[in-house]
Amino acid sequence: SQQGEEDPQALSIQEGENATMNCSYKTSINNLQWYRQNSGRGLVHLILIRSNEREKHSGRLRVTLDTSKKSSSLLITASRAADTASYFCATDAGAGKSTFGDGTTLTVKP
């Protein structure tokens, strides 16, 4: 099974609301990344958090990492219709590759 599993599978909110997505993984990691995929496009890197970091911010994005629980969350504040996409977490366990989860599909209604 995938190393990273996102929760929920789908999320629908109104524009202006906050969106929170969670990711759980199974083994120790060096870092965890979040990617966004718009429909019909490739994935785009959003943010990386290293295993010794607990929280990271980038614009309207806030990522947390709890290595004791093997989980991470991605918070998008003040969501916009343009944030509608699928969001994936990916874990790097040091083997030179990242393992992607199944993704959360976010719909932001205008």
Next chain:
Amino acid sequence: DAGVIQSPRHEVTEMGQEVTLRCKPISGHNSLFWYRQTMMRGLELLIYFNNNVPIDDSGMPEDRFSAKMPNASFSTLKIQPSEPRDSAVYFCASSRRLAGSYNEQFFGPGTRLTVL
């Protein structure tokens, strides 16, 4: 920078035919990844190269799949013979990997393959 370039963008072929997907990574990147994405299985890593050398091909589904990277600016993924269950979107991604660190992966637009 043009980003990762993949061709073709769409491919429709018949079962049993050979399919070749192409990828040009971003100049200066030394790692290249091939992924397959389907609704049922999500995003799967098929194979990745570091400095043109295949490092991990454990994700390649079977012998019908092969990948090459003859130089730093070109890679191919070949399926021979193709089967309907190979229908998926195939992504190529590249990154500039430095020892002991991680660099983000840049994805191409994907090739949507349909095998009839």
